[in-house]
Amino acid sequence: MKLATKVYPRAIFLLILIILPIAIYKAGNYYAIHVAGLLGIYCILCVGLNVTIGYTGLLDLGFMAFYAIGAYTAALLSIKGVPFWVILPITLFLGGFIRYLIGAPVLRLRGDYLAIVTLAFGEIVRLVANNFDQLTNGPKGLPRVGERIAEIRLFSMVFRDDIQFYYLILFFLFCAIIVSYRLERSRIGRALVAIREDELAAQLSGINVARIKSVAFVISGMFGALAGTIYVHWIGFVSPEMFTFWESVFLVSMIVIGGMGNIAGVILGVFLLVGVPEILRPALGTKFVDYRMIIFGAVMIAVIIFRPQGILPSKRRSLELHPLNTGQ
Amino acid sequence: MFIQQLINGLTLGSIYALMALGYTMVYGILLMINFAHSEIFMFGAYLGFWALSLFGVLHQLLPAYFVIVFVVAMLGAGLLAVTVEKIAYKPLRRAPRLAPLISAIGVSIFLQNLIMLLVSAQSQPYPERFAIKQLQFLGLRISSLQVFIFCLAIFLMVILSLFISKTKLGKAMRATAQNHIVSQLMGINVNNVISLTFLIGGGLGGVAGVLNGMYYGSIKYNMGFLPGIKAFTAAVLGGIGNIKGAMVGGFTLGVLEALSAGYISSENKDVIAFVLLILVLLFKPTGIFGEEVVEKI
Numbered sequence: 001m002k003l004a005t006k007v008y009p010r011a012i013f014l015l016i017l018i019i020l021p022i023a024i025y026k027a028g029n030y031y032a033i034h035v036a037g038l039l040g041i042y043c044i045l046c047v048g049l050n051v052t053i054g055y056t057g058l059l060d061l062g063f064m065a066f067y068a069i070g071a072y073t074a075a076l077l078s079i080k081g082v083p084f085w086v087i088l089p090i091t092l093f094l095g096g097f098i099r100y101l102i103g104a105p106v107l108r109l110r111g112d113y114l115a116i117v118t119l120a121f122g123e124i125v126r127l128v129a130n131n132f133d134q135l136t137n138g139p140k141g142l143p144r145v146g147e148r149i150a151e152i153r154l155f156s157m158v159f160r161d162d163i164q165f166y167y168l169i170l171f172f173l174f175c176a177i178i179v180s181y182r183l184e185r186s187r188i189g190r191a192l193v194a195i196r197e198d199e200l201a202a203q204l205s206g207i208n209v210a211r212i213k214s215v216a217f218v219i220s221g222m223f224g225a226l227a228g229t230i231y232v233h234w235i236g237f238v239s240p241e242m243f244t245f246w247e248s249v250f251l252v253s254m255i256v257i258g259g260m261g262n263i264a265g266v267i268l269g270v271f272l273l274v275g276v277p278e279i280l281r282p283a284l285g286t287k288f289v290d291y292r293m294i295i296f297g298a299v300m301i302a303v304i305i306f307r308p309q310g311i312l313p314s315k316r317r318s319l320e321l322h323p324l325n326t327g328q
Numbered sequence: 329m330f331i332q333q334l335i336n337g338l339t340l341g342s343i344y345a346l347m348a349l350g351y352t353m354v355y356g357i358l359l360m361i362n363f364a365h366s367e368i369f370m371f372g373a374y375l376g377f378w379a380l381s382l383f384g385v386l387h388q389l390l391p392a393y394f395v396i397v398f399v400v401a402m403l404g405a406g407l408l409a410v411t412v413e414k415i416a417y418k419p420l421r422r423a424p425r426l427a428p429l430i431s432a433i434g435v436s437i438f439l440q441n442l443i444m445l446l447v448s449a450q451s452q453p454y455p456e457r458f459a460i461k462q463l464q465f466l467g468l469r470i471s472s473l474q475v476f477i478f479c480l481a482i483f484l485m486v487i488l489s490l491f492i493s494k495t496k497l498g499k500a501m502r503a504t505a506q507n508h509i510v511s512q513l514m515g516i517n518v519n520n521v522i523s524l525t526f527l528i529g530g531g532l533g534g535v536a537g538v539l540n541g542m543y544y545g546s547i548k549y550n551m552g553f554l555p556g557i558k559a560f561t562a563a564v565l566g567g568i569g570n571i572k573g574a575m576v577g578g579f580t581l582g583v584l585e586a587l588s589a590g591y592i593s594s595e596n597k598d599v600i601a602f603v604l605l606i607l608v609l610l611f612k613p614t615g616i617f618g619e620e621v622v623e624k625i
Contacts, residue, residue, distance in 0.1 A: 127596070
């Protein structure tokens, strides 16, 4: 009974995600499919970033750097003719490895310092992409004129349409969610939560804090690289201005507003911040798009003050004791 | 070349140092990174812009209008900082440490987009209200604006140091930075001291904004981000929470940036500032003057 109430809604939701786009596609609304694909990319990014912010409680303000590393590596390799399925493990490894190199010294720092270091790293990656012309073609982005990014091939199928990419993204999002979900419920996941709640107590309980933090940090970096690799194959273009600091902050606000540490909450956050403005765009006009950032800013402040757990709070978090918060 | 870059660096450093003071004072008292400080800086620059445009008409009538411009920017930016603290940080004083940081980012997004929507998304030329003279000697070029920026920054820093070390309110600030509860027991109104800290820090940030606008000649709604990060780097470099450290850190960073722009590569000078930030945080997070702080449990 309990299983049924848990599994059925999810299965139905998944079925809708699989079937509905075909109907929309047949109805000729290609733009909606494109937006749905974009939502999927943001979901992969946020599910990944959630491992750092939500589970471990480490604020990362430069997550787009790993999206950029994934996208640029994929673009450079693809131009040379390397197929997607070979590129993918390479970018995943590279994203994770660079994240490890950054994380090893940085994770010793206190939370707010870590946020600043990740911010600085994010900006360094963007500036290098912008200034290192020989490799990245500077602000003009990749691929250069005359080059192109190879298509993704799976058996005899070639991925060209948005609808094909939608299913590809959905598949990888599904994998990402399963990895993240299993991680949260694993021994490592419990250790992460323990670290988030009280680092000292976690250490005294025998958790190797530095190592566990580093594991979470690396896994979430791989998600970023994954999203970047898919994105660049889909859109066929990458340039430094996609990875500004504000894009990283945008991801953080989706997680904070949706519900830190809860996958469903994070996905809701993506839907609210990326999906809803797109749905409202025809009704409210493009003027609305200008106003949305100012609304996000205000909502972010309101959420962190009045509902710090987000709209859909993590179940595990609501079970915890918060002496400081209940005492007010 | 070296001395020329040194002069440019000191000018830049004056702006960074004034701004770094805001970061360091707030950090000293609340142990939080006031991420919205870069927007206070931007707002100060816009206030100065409006005051200069408005008073420009009157400037035959009011010889002291230049002083008024700075006072307006200082007060306005300071009051904005106090308001931000009351709305976005005060309710979170007992929350986990990351909460005010996230709230500050929200404030930053809000203020930037507010200015973008209300004023303009384009950069605007800063009104030039007094003729900038180029002084030349020994092959060096110094503009009167550079001298002015440096002198004003030093003047404000001296006033601030005197205020903090000699007055009763300054003593209250130092006490609050050490321990909120004990200060409260000694009869200090901690909330007022925190507001005062934001007022002073924001005011200095506002002045830095006006100076930045004058020096570069244009302003934009997102102008605060880079100087904000650099001023924060300066504060960390000097030892965050330490007033003298912020001043020294600001000038050091300004000079380092100018020298690296001159000798290494001007397009990578921002990369150098960021790398410096990471290196300082990794190897000497307490900075030049910072004390070893024992993490409270």
